[in-house]
Amino acid sequence: MISISRRELYIKIWFKGITKTAQELNVVYKKLKKVCISNDIPLPTASYWSSLHMGKEKPEQPALPNPDFNPNILIEEVKRRNKLYAETEESKSINNSSKTTNDGSYSKRDQMQRNHLFGYFEAEQILMTEVYSSLKVNKALSTKPHQQIVLYRKEKRWTGPYYREPILHISSKSDVIFPEVLTFIDSLFKALEKVGAVIKVTSKEIQVLYKNYELLIAFKIPTNKIMLTIDDNDYSKYKMYKFTPTGKMYVEVGYRVEWNSWNKHEKLIKQNSSDTLTDLLKKVFIYIFSLPKIIDEESETHRNVEEKRRLEIEIQKMIKEQHDKEYNRTKELLQKSVEYFYSGLVREYVVSEMDVDTEEYKWALNKSDWIKDSRKYPDSNLTNEDKENLISKNKSKSTWIDDY
Structure with a gap:
């Protein structure tokens, strides 16, 4: 435990900040x-x-508050500092070895990362790691593109009487789809099929079927809105602006579960300004799996x-059954x-008031016996x-007489 006065801690924090003060005192930030x-x-x-x-005037x-109140404050220090230091040194060592060797093999850090990427799939981990390591989006489309790319290009060239x-x-x-988009999709589909996934395109969505999982992907091209002037060829009173692709690409990845089929759980994975299409491809591949x-x-x-x-x-059913059983037994008892x-x-009346030697007796x-057990x-x-009915009428009549 470290002890420091309230006023001294206030001065340190406003002079150095919370993070540096925590480091200096060797305590946890939170x-x-x-x-x-x-x-x-x-x-x-x-x-x-x-x-x-950055400002011109000092804030x-x-x-x-209450400056006269200045007790000593006890804060728990970080334990096993030597171990943390050793871990830091080990991390530095790994970072220093993160570059690839002269023969093109992966560095220690890269290999460690790859070994943990697909750990959920023990049997397929090696294959997934190999496919992930070879992911790349070429500048030109393959001479043997994926079947879905072939169908897409064929549909785009369709000049029939209807759309x-x-x-x-x-x-x-935008109507413009830059060529790298198809190259990206081609690389992604082929990579997914290499690890055993099946690509299924329906009229509404693109499904990635892997084992018993139903995953969904959609491709989006972000655009910029550009206002047209009178001098532009595309300008008209019905068309005063147009959309042009930004040159980037987004991929929406989701999944569907049996008990909640209407929810697709989508997440939009964006190509940032510093990302290449290969970087985006790797992010999508990792997220899918x-x-x-x-x-x-x-x-x-x-x-x-x-x-x-x-x-x-089941418990409610059992409780109801027990209740109904008890209710009916009690009803029968009553x-x-x-x-x-x-x-x-009736028996008391008969014995008291009737002649024993008569048929009526x-x-x-x-x-009386019939009333007792019919x-x-x-x-x-x-x-x-x-x-x-007779007993019920007599009970009602007795109640009326009592109330009266």
């Missing part, structure tokens, strides 16, 4: 920032340093969610209790439904 916030020490912003070094520095949309989907506001791991993780999450949902449904009550009430006792003592004229 922990230093958290300590400053918890001790009400104002922190400089990026605009403050920008104005300080205003906020005063330390037929090209089979490949290349999105652009990073998606299977993402898809598998999403699939696992989806399966867990579905399993949890299934268990919840019904038997009511029948027992009325049966006893026997008939009434039989009815299944055990069935009646030749009345049904179980009749008994329920």
Whole structure:
């Protein structure tokens, strides 16, 4: 742990900045920032340093709140500094060996990077690495271009009586597709097929089918909008501007999963100002084969969610079954209790008020038994439904009398 006063820490941060202060004190940047916030020490912003070094006037520095409050602050130091230093030296060694050797073989750093690019595919890792290492976009299109390139060029030359949309989907506001675009697509399609992928072009999208994964790609040509003048040949009152390609290329890569087929999860990979088409090709190739791991993780999450949902449904079903069973048992118990009550009430009346030697006495006792259990003592004229109606009417009448 390192100890420093609140006022001293405030001075250091506003004189050197948070990063340099963290390095000097040998503490973690995030922990230093958290300590400053918890001790009400104002922190400089990026605009403050920008104005300080580039502006004409010195920016205003906020005063330390409650300056008389100046306790010592304890901050945890970075552990195993020697190990970090050793790792830094090793990194420098790798960086120094990043150039290719005279015989054209890959450097230590490049080889290490390539060995980890496609680690998710153990069986195909060597093949993918070899294909990735050989990726290149030539200036001229191959004499044997990919079949989809051949079909695309054939469609573009179509001069039939009606318009037929090209089979490949290349999105652009301009009618001009510069030649390198087809060279790029040709190289990408061939590289994907070398590692076992299948290219499938539909009327709506371009699919890359690899194992059980459905990946999607689309090609976009960014353009600049140029206003036309009266002197331009293309100018008219209906056409006052035109679009011209920037010379760069974008590739949109996505994927589709079975349970969410409407979402394509697209990501736009751009060719930056410093990127060559070969650089873009490598970025696209790497991203395409990073998606299977993402898809598998999403699939696992989806399966867990579905399993949890299934268990919840099963539990709810079991709870409902238990409830219904208990409800029906209780209902039956109450019904038997009511029948027992009325049966006893009738029997008590018969024994008390009727003559034992009469037929009516026997008939009434039989009815008492029937009220108690109509299944055990069935009646030749009345049904179980009749008994329920009679009891129900008597219960309603008793309730009315009680309320009255």
